[in-house]
Amino acid sequence: MTRHFNFCAGPAALPEPVLARARDELLDYRGHGLSVMEMSHRSPEFVAIAERAERDLRELLAVPDDYRVLFTQGGASLQFAAVPYNLLGRGGRANFLHTGIWGKKAMAEARHLFGEAPVAASSEAGGFAAVPRPADIALTEDAAYLHYTANETIGGLEFDYIPEAVRPDGTEVPLVCDLSSSILSEPLDVSRFGVIYAGAQKNIGPAGLTVVIVREDLLDRACAEMPSLLGYRALAEGASMVNTPATYGWYLAGLVFEWLKEDIGGLAAMEAINRRKADKLYAAIDASELYSNPIAPANRSRMNVPFVLADDRLDATFLAEAEAAGLLNLKGHRSVGGMRASLYNAVPEAAVDALVDFMGDFERRKG
C-alpha cells in the first residue's frame, strides 16, 4: 500500500487513521456480523453511530442547544435551493455577499426559484481579491436573510470575520453561511448564525453527505410548496431519517469527528496546525519569483491556496513532476487554471513541507 499526499479540493483527503478503521470494520462492524453499509438506518447499532456522530459534532463546534443538526444529501448545491425554500415562506428576499463562484451559484439558484436576490456587497470590482469590509455591506429593507460563503474554494478567498446581518432599519435577520470548505478547520461561534450548511467532502467525510445546522426558531419559515425532503422541520423532527440517509457517509463523518477530538485534540488544536500549514505555503509563494497568489493577505484562504507560475508554459511540467513526486491533485480549477493546493484538516503538515520543498527545487531548476 502506498499513500501519496493529496491536495485535492474535494472530494478531498481523509485522515489515514479514519480510513484504516473503516477498512478494518468494513465487513464486520465491531462483531455485529455485518457492514455499517448493510445496517438498517433504524437499527439500534446504526442509531448509536448516528447519535454519537451528532454528539461529537456538537461538542467540537459547541453547538448551542437551540440549534438542530441535520445529516442530509445532495451537497451544498441542493442547499442553494433548500435555504430559500426554508427561509422565504414569510416573504422578503434573500440577500447575498458575492465573493466568488460558489456564492454566485447560491445566488443564481435563489433567483431561479424566487426571482430576485439582491447583492448586499460584492468583491467583483476588485477581482475577488478581498472580501467586502463590514461598512460596505448594505442589506435591503425586505432582506429575509443574508447569505455568504465563508471560504471560496476556487478563488481561495476567505472571510476573516463573521458579517453582521442587519437591515437598514436595524432589524437583525438570520445569517446563512455555506461553510463547506472550512467547517471544522477552527473553532466557530455558531450562535452568530441562523443556518450553516456544508457538503461533507472537504472536512467532514465522503461526498454525498451534507450537514446543516439550523436555529430552531427558523423551522417555521418554510414555503408551503417545496420538495418535502428539503424541509428542515421534517428533517429535524425525523432525526434526519425522513427517508434512508447516507448511512455510510454519516458513519465516516463520525469517525472523522472522533479523530478531531481524540487524535487532534479539538478545533483550537486543528486551527493551530492549519495556520502553520497555510503560513508555510504562503511564505514560500511570497518568497519566490516564480509563484504568486493574488489575494489580500488578510483574506487568503487557509484551506485552498491557488497560485500561478510566472510562465504558464511550465504548468504541465510542474504538475507532471509533482505527481511523480507523490504530490497529487495540484491542478487549479478548470475555470481559473494555474495551481491550487487544498490544505484541509486531513492534509498533514508533512504534505505541505514536501510541497514547499518540491516548489523550491522546481523553481531552482526551471524558474
Add this chain to the structure above:
Amino acid sequence: MTRHFNFCAGPAALPEPVLARARDELLDYRGHGLSVMEMSHRSPEFVAIAERAERDLRELLAVPDDYRVLFTQGGASLQFAAVPYNLLGRGGRANFLHTGIWGKKAMAEARHLFGEAPVAASSEAGGFAAVPRPADIALTEDAAYLHYTANETIGGLEFDYIPEAVRPDGTEVPLVCDLSSSILSEPLDVSRFGVIYAGAQKNIGPAGLTVVIVREDLLDRACAEMPSLLGYRALAEGASMVNTPATYGWYLAGLVFEWLKEDIGGLAAMEAINRRKADKLYAAIDASELYSNPIAPANRSRMNVPFVLADDRLDATFLAEAEAAGLLNLKGHRSVGGMRASLYNAVPEAAVDALVDFMGDFERRKG
C-alpha cells in the same frame, strides 16, 4: 471476522466479494496512492470508475441507446418530487397505481407539489393482497404519465407484469417505475418505460446513491421552476456531475455490477437464484401451521417476504432466537409488524436454507 446472514429490507446486504474488494482498496485504489473517497470526481481515475459502472449497468439491463443513465442523490423519495417536476412541465396530471405504502408516498408528493394525482387503479379494497389486473387500469384523459411501484417492499407485493400506460383515447404516455427494491433481480425490458428510478440501498450499493434511467425524448418536459439539481436534462448533459456526486457509492455500485456480470453471470442467472430462494421460503411458509403470508401467489414479492406467526406472542422469542442463530433483521416494518425476510441479490441461497431450517425447528419446538 464474523459475517451473519442479513435479511434487512434496506440498507441491505451487499455481496461479500464486493465488500472484500472495497476493503482491500480502501486506502490505496489500485496503486494510485489514495482512496476512491479522496478522488476528485473529475479526475481521470474516478471518471473511468464512473463510466465503467454505467457501461456495466447498461449491459446488465440491456439499456437502449436512447436512454440516459443518471447517478444522483436523495433516494427514491427525492425522485417522488423529481419525476413530476421533470414530466409535468407541459401540463397534464400524474396518474398512479396504488399498491402500497411506497406508491402512496410517491402519490402524496405529486399531490403536494401539483395538487392532483388521480389513481388509475388501486389494490386497497383487497387489502393490498394482489396487484390490479390490466383491465382495471383506467388513466385519465389528461394523464401525463403513469407511475407504479414494481415491488412494494413493506407489503411484499410485486407486479407480475409491466402495465400499459394508455389514455382512454388510446394515446400512450410514459410509464414511470419505482424499481428500488427489485431492480437487477431479473432481466428487464427497459424499452417499455419512460423513467425508471431506484434507491441504491437494496440491489445496487450503499444508501445515498440513486439511479435514474430516462428516455431521452422526455428530457424536454420539465417545469421551469424546480430545484436545478433535480433536472434530468442538466444531470444527463453534465454526466451526473452537475455537482459533486456520491462518488464512493457510485464506485461500490460499479463493484456490484461487476459481481453481477462476472460472479453471477448476468440477470438471467440472478433471476434463477432469486426464484429458487423465494420459492423455498414461500414453500416453507405454506407448509407450516405457524407461519403465513397473505399475498396472492402470483404477486408475492421475490425480494421481500413478510410473514406473521399464528400467535404473535411468539414474535419476540422468534426474533431473539433468530438473531442468536446469526439470522439478522427479520423484524417486519414498524407500520405492519410481524416478520419480513428480504432476499435481495446479495442474500445467498445458504441464508434462505438456514432461515427455513430455523423456522422449521422453531415451529416444532413452539408452534
